[in-house]
Amino acid sequence: MPLLPRNWPLWLVVLFLITLPIGAGILWLVLTALYNQVHGLVPMGKLAPQNWRFLFEGSVGGRPSIWVALKNSAVFAAAVATLEVLIASMAAYAISRMKFPLRTPYLGMILTLHAFPAVSLLIAIYYILRLLGLFDTLIGVILVKASLDLPLGIWLMKGFFDQLSWDMEMAALVDGASRWTVFWRVALPLVRPGILALGTFALLSAWGEFILPFTFIVSAKSWTLALYMQSFMKEAFVDYGLMAAVGLFYALPVFLLFLFGQRYLLNIYSGGVKG
Template identity: 65%
Template sequence: MPQTRFWPLLALGLLALSLPLLVGYLWLLVSAFSPQVHGLKPVGGLTLEHWRFLLEPIGQRPPIGRVLLNTLVYASGVAFLVVLASSMAAYALSRLTFRGRGFYLGLVLVLHAFPAVSLLIAIFYVLRLLGLFDTLTGVILVQASLLLPLGVWVMKGFFDAIPWDLERAALVDGASRWIFFLRIALPLVRPGLFALGTFALIAAWGEFILPYTLIVSNRAWTLALYLQSLLGAVDLADYGLVAAVGLFYFLPVLGLFLLGQRFLLAIYGGGIKG
């Protein structure tokens, strides 16, 4: 095919665009295990000194075990809420007819267009009013609510692909809407559930603005806040330590992405085949 001759140029262009990122990851890896780095060249052999944060707290910061647990609770809580609420709302919008359905669909799309940073002041006052400011629960609810519009639209595409004949047959056989949703619809859209869950987990794991704004005390710190505290230290930042913490922060989400990338591709397909 004539188009195949352009693939080498396309691959070269993508490599050129990815080169700064690859250099950054290489610097992260080299700096985490080297006493000093000149450019990308390690100086002084290998060392594990920068990984001391795994064994002892750094300064007044909380232990890394507590911070890691907070991050896991935060990311998994967001993923669970997004998948649960999105799947139920998307099923209702896809299979049921009710007053205001079209308006609600448009409203969900409009809500997705609002950047989170524009809502921070309102979110701050709401969490203070509810007593959820400076808590992981508050940040989980905020992050999940901001991801819900996208989740609803993604899952609606999967539910739309379920044949109506299948649902009619289940209802004729005596199944309720709830039984059909739990026992038939959800297993059919499992690729979408995994895709949305993976996306929400990765998004929450890498979130910085919301925890930084809505969490004050270090008892609820996530890894993003822990890393920022090292970069924003009053004294000179230890970039070897920063690189080690950054690598520690990066590796779990990299593994999750490699395991869930085929599910993430299903977001763009919007079908029930997996």
């Protein structure tokens, strides 16, 4: 029998009311993308396929093709997620399993960095990227985004590695594995739920990232979808229909990923590995 609180219909109504503004926002987005005009949440006029012309025309209003931006966003998100999972796993394993000098201060530093507002680093990062010749490149932003998200990833993965039994690793060592082999063939497969959770989380976070590409990318050829969207705000007369359609297009992969990935995302909060 499900455990429902008393007065659960009342709670349902409260939750519904809290969610309502977000629901209304999404509804507006969908309607505006589909119709010529929308007053409030009431569509006026006819269906407007021309809102979606950005998909077929090479360039809308001097912008690069949406497909270039899509490719950039996909590369950006995938690269950030891959880097983050890889580095966070290795770092977390070392922190969870090995003793080394300054381990405790290092842990404290990671926690501090996790809480640090990244925006305050923008100018310093700008200089660093200029120095490295990575300003205005996708690679540069990928590195910055991955670094800023790493502390969280390391903490998360450390939680998963902490739950692995020592016996299993000892057994692998006696079976003839090196530390490196133990990591790749025993420890890593066992934290698969953590990897999937962190991977999904990193993908979503990178997909939605705006301030870093906005600050460090100038050339239109390196635009991500977030920059593509933002470019509408600069115009004197904003084509809301077009903008809403692009917005929907931008959000679609997130909906899909969430649909398939929420099972793993929930693991972030329960942090559970079942042996």
